[in-house]
Amino acid sequence: MAVEIERKFLLKNDSFKSESFKTSYIKQGFLNSNKNRVVRVRLIDKSGYLTVKGISNEEGLTRFEWEKKISKKDAESLLKLCEKGVIEKYRHFIKKGKHTFEVDEFLGDNIGLVIAEIELSEENEDFDKPKWLGKEVTGIIKYYNSELSKNSFKNWT
Amino acid sequence: MAVEIERKFLLKNDSFKSESFKTSYIKQGFLNSNKNRVVRVRLIDKSGYLTVKGISNEEGLTRFEWEKKISKKDAESLLKLCEKGVIEKYRHFIKKGKHTFEVDEFLGDNIGLVIAEIELSEENEDFDKPKWLGKEVTGIIKYYNSELSKNSFKNWT
Secondary structure: OOOOEEEEEEEOOOHHHHHOOEEEEEEEEEEEOOOOEEEEEEEEOOEEEEEEEEEOOOOOOOEEEEEEEEOHHHHHHHHOOOOOOOEEEEEEEEEEOOEEEEEEEEOHHHOOOEEEEEEEOOOOOOOOOOOOEEEEOOOOHHHOHHHHHHOOHHHOO | OOOOEEEEEEEOOOHHHHHOOEEEEEEEEEEEOOOOEEEEEEEEOOEEEEEEEEEOOOOOOOEEEEEEEEOHHHHHHHHOOOOOOOEEEEEEEEEEOOEEEEEEEEOHHHOOOEEEEEEEOOOOOOOOOOOOEEEEOOOOHHHOHHHHHHOOHHHOO
């Protein structure tokens, strides 16, 4: 099984925008954020997704993920029922060499926060570093989407 | 809008079984039992259902219900992630005059409990009372399915 290494960076400026080949609008919330039975609702452009993730009671530590495509309208209705802290963002896709950066430009209560992510196949894999790439924040918990739902960027000091 | 009146009864004996025209196996659990965003998984014979019920944040007191049919296999997987207190029962359907009794014969931690329900269109509507019908328990909270999940019949004193 391939291990995915994800590295996260802040951005120095907005110049990434002119380099993006695709931008999606994402809105996501949780009908349950308990890690034993996460129920996530996601709207990506015109498509909705309902995802259940958790740890099976009967099979011990088996991790489980189930996803179903739903209509945009259903996703919008379900998002209204979600726990507070629904996240909205634009996701910009930027190709650099053989990698694709996903740059999340947050909206709503997280406006002002922009994070670039790159997925590598191993820890020391080399990658092109664009001029707009800033400080690395890999592993810093407050930047996780699940944390931003509880403690949004506008409340940071 | 039609108001549904549901009356619940205990049973005097098992003689109802020979009168049933259909029996379903039902297994149900909750991925979230919080009344603001109930997420219920149900397996009825060979079909699965995922239901979300709640109160919309944006629209105040609007009650919302969303249901999606899912495969039996998906329902079985999701039931393994549910909060403790998954309910299993047989539901027997019995026709009496113009009404249909639904008799729930509970299994698992609620074994021994049998409840008959009848749906009426108004409070004082008359209905045929079969010989096996016992004491009325309409409105007694401990008999609610949601309560049986938390305090099962085997723990009653």
